[in-house]
Amino acid sequence: MTTSTALPRASHGALVANLLAQLAFGLVAMTICIPSMQEWGAQFGSSQAAVQLTFSVYVAAYGGFQLIYGPLSDRLGRKRVLLFGLALTGLGSVLGALAADLTQLMAARLLQGAGSAAGMVVGRAMVQDLFEGPERTRVMAYVGMAMGLSPPLATIVGGQLHVQLGWQANFVLMAVLAGLLWVAAWRGLPGHAPTTSAQAHWLGAMLAAYARLAREPAFLLYVTILAMTTATFYAFLAGAPIVLGSYGVGPDRIGYYIMCVPLSYIVGNYLITHMAHRAGTRTMMRLGQASTVSGLSLMLVLGLAGVDTPLAFSLPLMLLGLGHGLLVPAALVGTVGLLPALAGSAAAVAGLAQQVLGAFSGYAVGLVPHDGAVNLGWIMLGFALCAAVAQLLLHRRPVAA
Numbered sequence: 396m397t398t399s400t401a402l403p404r405a406s407h408g409a410l411v412a413n414l415l416a417q418l419a420f421g422l423v424a425m426t427i428c429i430p431s432m433q434e435w436g437a438q439f440g441s442s443q444a445a446v447q448l449t450f451s452v453y454v455a456a457y458g459g460f461q462l463i464y465g466p467l468s469d470r471l472g473r474k475r476v477l478l479f480g481l482a483l484t485g486l487g488s489v490l491g492a493l494a495a496d497l498t499q500l501m502a503a504r505l506l507q508g509a510g511s512a513a514g515m516v517v518g519r520a521m522v523q524d525l526f527e528g529p530e531r532t533r534v535m536a537y538v539g540m541a542m543g544l545s546p547p548l549a550t551i552v553g554g555q556l557h558v559q560l561g562w563q564a565n566f567v568l569m570a571v572l573a574g575l576l577w578v579a580a581w582r583g584l585p586g587h588a589p590t591t592s593a594q595a596h597w598l599g600a601m602l603a604a605y606a607r608l609a610r611e612p613a614f615l616l617y618v619t620i621l622a623m624t625t626a627t628f629y630a631f632l633a634g635a636p637i638v639l640g641s642y643g644v645g646p647d648r649i650g651y652y653i654m655c656v657p658l659s660y661i662v663g664n665y666l667i668t669h670m671a672h673r674a675g676t677r678t679m680m681r682l683g684q685a686s687t688v689s690g691l692s693l694m695l696v697l698g699l700a701g702v703d704t705p706l707a708f709s710l711p712l713m714l715l716g717l718g719h720g721l722l723v724p725a726a727l728v729g730t731v732g733l734l735p736a737l738a739g740s741a742a743a744v745a746g747l748a749q750q751v752l753g754a755f756s757g758y759a760v761g762l763v764p765h766d767g768a769v770n771l772g773w774i775m776l777g778f779a780l781c782a783a784v785a786q787l788l789l790h791r792r793p794v795a796a
Contacts, residue, residue: 410525411534413583417477418518418538419545420576421511424484424569425453426546428504430554431562438562439497445613446497450505456508457515458750464516465743466601468737473517473524476739477580480513485573491566507569512746514576519742521584523731531732532667532676535724539664543657543720549729604740616789617730618745620680622752624719624726627775629753631656631712634760634771641766642705652709656716663720677790678727683722684783689777690714695772708768715775729789752778 428449435446468476487506494500518538526534556564608614632653640651663686667679694711730745731738756778763770 399510409583410585411537413579414518414521414534415537415541416576417514417580417584420481420484420514420572422542422545423455423549423572424488424507424511425450425457425549427549427553427565427569428562429550429555430479431557431565434557434562435500438632439500440560441497448494449497449501449666452501453504453508454750454754457512458747460509460512461516461743461746463601463606463743464513464521465738465739465741466604468513468517468739469604470518473521473739474580474586477513477517477584478577480510480517481573481577481580482515483510485570485577488566488573492563492570497505499684502708503566510573515746516739516742519727519731519746520738523681523728523735523738523742525585532679532724532728535727536664536667536720538727539667539720539724540661543660543664547654547657564629565580601740604737605744608734608737608741608744611733613789613792614730614733614741614744615740616785616792617726617733618748620782620785620789621723621730621745621786622725622748623778623785624687624722625749627691627715627778627782628656628719630756630760630771630775630778632716632757634765634774635708637760637765638708638768638771642703642708644705652705655709655713657718659713660720663722664724665720666717667721667724679721680786681790683718683720683725684786686714686718686721687779688718688776688783690718691714691772691776694768695776698768698772703767715779726790 406738414750432446432450435449436442439446464480484507487503487508487510491500491503494503522531522538524533534673549717552568553565556568636649637651663683670679690711690713693714694708697707697711727745729742734741756774759774760771763774765771
C-alpha cells in the first residue's frame, strides 16, 4: 500500500487536492442546477413536480450506482472505474446542455448522477488505500471541508451563470470540469491493484463483498452513525426555509441563516485536522455527538420557551455543524478501514445509506407543520439520538476506531 509518508510534500498536496476535487465533483453537479429549476417548468411547459424529478433522478442514480462502483473498484482497480464515471458524467453534461425537453434533461441528469457516483466511492476508498493512521483522519477532514463548501458555492455559481449565460452554461461547465478531472485522475492518481479476485463472476463477487460487510457488526454501526447524521442535516436543509419563513425571513435572507451550519461544519473539520494526532477517533466522535445533541437540545428548548426568532433557531445549530465536523471524518475512516480489501464496497454502502436516509428525513419534514422550530427540532433530535445510540453500541465493542 502506498502511504502519504512516502510522498514528497508537493506530491502529497497535489494528491490530496486531486482526491478532494474528485469527491466534491458529484455534489457540485447535483446542486449547480438548483437555481435554474425555478424556471424550467415555464421553459419546458411542465409542472414544478416534474421539474423536481430532474433532481430526484440524479440523487437516485448518484446513490444507487455507488453500490456498483464500490465492488468494481475493488475488483478492477480504482482509477479505471473513476475514469469511466467521469466520462459518463461528461456525456450526461453534454446531453444536458443540448436537451430540448424535460424528458431529455431528466435522462441527462440520470447519466450525470450515475457517472458522478464513481468519484464519491473511489475517492473515499483511495483515502483508505493511500493514507494511514491519524493522517487518514486528517485527509477525511479535508474531504469534509470540501464537501461542506461545494453545495453552497455551486449554487451561487450556478445562479450567476444562469442569469448571465443561460441555464445551459451550467451543463457546459460540468462537461469541461469532467474533462479536466479525467485528465487529473489519469495523470495524477496512482494505479491501484485489485484487492479482490477477478476470477469469480463480477455479480457473485459483488454480492459476496456485501454479504461479508453485512456480517461485520461494527461496520453496520458505523454506517448507521453516518446515515443518521446525514438524515439530521438533510432534515435541517428541508425544514429550515419553512421555519425561517414562519419567522418572516424572505428568500433573499434565508441563505445567511442556513450557512451557519455548513460554516461551523467546516470549522469542526479544521479542528480535527489539528486534533487527530493527539486524540483518537473515538474521542473525536464523542465530542461530535455531544456538540450535536447539545445544539439541538438548546434550539428545541428555546422553541418550547416561545423564543421564536431566526437567531434563536440558527445560532444553536452552529453546535450541530461543529459536532458533525468532528464526527463525520472519524466515522468515514472507521467505515472504510475495518476491511481494507473491501474499502470500495464499504464506501458504496455508506454512500447509499446516507442518500436514502437523507431523502427519507427530507420527506419526514413535510409530514408535520412548521410554524416554529419545535417540530423540526424533534425530528432532527430523533435522528441524532439514533446516531448516538449506534455510537454507544460501537464504542462498547472491542474494536479499533
